[in-house]
Amino acid sequence: MYTQFFGNYLLANGYVTQEQLFSAMRRQADKHIKLGTIAMHAGYMTASEVDTVYIRQTHEDRKFGELAIEEGFLSNEQTIELLRLQVPDFLGLGQVFLDDGILTNTEFENILADYRSQNELVDLDMLIEEPEAITKLFENFLIVAETPITHNGHMFTELLFNNFVRFVGEDYTPITVEELTEFPAECCVKQEIKGNYSIVTYLAMDEETAIAFASRYAEENFEAYDEYVQASLEDFLNLHNGLFIVNVSNDSSTELSIGTPEHVEEPLLLFDHVTYHFPILYTFGTVHFLIEAVKLDD
Amino acid sequence: MNINELTILICDDSILARKQIKDILSTLGTPVFAEATDGQGAVDKYKEIKPDLVFLDIVMPKKDGNAAIQEIMEFDPDATIIIASSVGTQSQLKSAIEAGARDFVQKPLDKNQVLTIVNNFLEGR
Incomplete structure (x- = not known):
């Protein structure tokens, strides 16, 4: 829910074009969200750590979690937690842009941080569990529009x-x-x-x-x-x-x-x-x- | 009672809503359908054909659903009227039931709810 506002944020800030957004919206439903993206969203790994693991994966046929643990970026417990984590829908939209090369991991990491701070989301999981967070996100959208409500x-x-x-x-x-x-x-x-x-x-x-x-x-x-x-x-x-x-x-x-x-x-x-x-x-x-x-x- | 023996009057200013109700009821059989597009038309049509069952919207041009129910009930106290409306506030519901409506279905229409109401009617409940 409320992937819509994330799309608006990306468009309004010039990160993506309308055509790129539409194309991603059509494809996001089937998108598998990578563990690296979830790890960034959870704040367990930085973009450069995720990139390091992705580079290793290009010449080693091993799973992301295994390599991240080996590099010391994630603990066993964190990896299990990430695999079980229910992720907000808008990450699927982000994953399309990452896979298409429209956004880099570093850009996406910054976008997540900025989006989170603009909407006072301490934890992005709030978007799944807490109606107050959704209300805040919604109010923020209308405040940005300078619309008294x-x-x-x-x-x-x-x-x-x-x-x-x-x-x-x-x-x-x-x-x-x-x-x-x-x-x-x-x-x-x-x-x-x-x-x-x-x-x-x-x-x-x-x-x-x-x-x-x-x-x-x-x-x-x-x-x-x-x-x-x-x-x-x-x-x-x-x-x-x-x-x-x-x-x-x-x-x-x-x-x-x-x-x-x-x-x-x-x-x-x-x-x-x-x-x-x-x-x-x-x-x-x-x-x-x-x-x-x-x-x-x- | 068999649905194929029924005449059902559907009163809604939306051609789409009338079609949706007909589509749902047609899954049970082939009743005779009559239609009206406003509250006055509903009263006039009722008096003309004396249907077995009426589906009626509340917000309609010329005469609203509650006023139409009152006139129909004055003409035929045994009329069976089902309200199908998006305006399901407690006071609207109360007014409709007080005016004589048998039941109230909130839009968007739930097919199973509509069919249950009609089946209950057919079984004389």
């Missing part, structure tokens, strides 16, 4: 990223949030949330992306932009917003309501209120999620 806004966006994973797929990277006053709306649907927390939500994307998005969401094989594709976009928005108001009701006993999802006809959206744009880079295209803040009292 309310409690409900936080719940909304965290649920949104989860729902993208749950209903469309996890092969996406969220790009830094921006504030907008207008937006050219292609294949766009919108839905209002009303009550003490009032926002208008928009989902927009180009036709080709809409067909791919709808095919995944509805688990159908759509070939053209038709009423089913449009209904899928509306359905996703309606489902997400519906789940959000259920969560708000359970969290604070505040009752919000939602309007019916609508297709947007205007080619250019002009916003009356502050509007945040969340570009979501999927491997099949870019999905634009917009939140127009009408009233944000929590």
Whole structure:
């Protein structure tokens, strides 16, 4: 989970290009994460120690763990621990870049340290076990975007990223949030949330992306932009917003309501209120999620 | 009761949601399906065809699901209405049940949950 934010970090800091990221995201699921990468992530070995073992492996047909113990880089216990360690998914993404030669071990070691410090992750295992760490990572993403966020806004966006994973797929990277006053709306649907927390939500994307998005969401094989594709976009928005108001009701006993999802006809959206744009880079295209803040009292 | 003898009215403004419910129910047999795309259409269609079972969304144009349930129940107190909605707050659930809904299915639809509800209906439970 939350490999998405690591992808955003790599892209935003110029370590990889969008094409390299997409290519890696498509392949990461099957990626075997090497023991050297896990050892760096656990802080048991440095990049240069890992490189030393890899160099030895090029002329000795022996396992990484054996050589690392022989060099005195790892103890027996540490090796066993690393082999049993459950690793966060984003290491798979990193392994693709390492194997493709896009990143060196030294670069990756620095990236891990910097990413860890930016997100105040004492231990990267926190990403597996501790929801607080994920919340921190998430907040950090929004702080980087210089976006003030309310409690409900936080719940909304965290649920949104989860729902993208749950209903469309996890092969996406969220790009830094921006504030907008207008937006050219292609294949766009919108839905209002009303009550003490009032926002208008928009989902927009180009036709080709809409067909791919709808095919995944509805688990159908759509070939053209038709009423089913449009209904899928509306359905996703309606489902997400519906789940959000259920969560708000359970969290604070505040009752919000939602309007019916609508297709947007205007080619250019002009916003009356502050509007945040969340570009979501999927491997099949870019999905634009917009939140127009009408009233944000929590 | 046999599913093939049933007329089932599906009321949802989403063509996709209507298709998904029909696809799930069609795994049990071949009932007659009727559809409505808004709350008023649901009431009108109910009065016209008197279906055995109704699946109804809450958030719909023209008239919302709860208002539609009330009108249908006034017309036919024995109507069997199942709410299928993404808006499953406790108060929505309470309003729907008070208005006369038999059951509530939270979207995304769980196929097994829908089939259990229909099977219970067929067995007269």
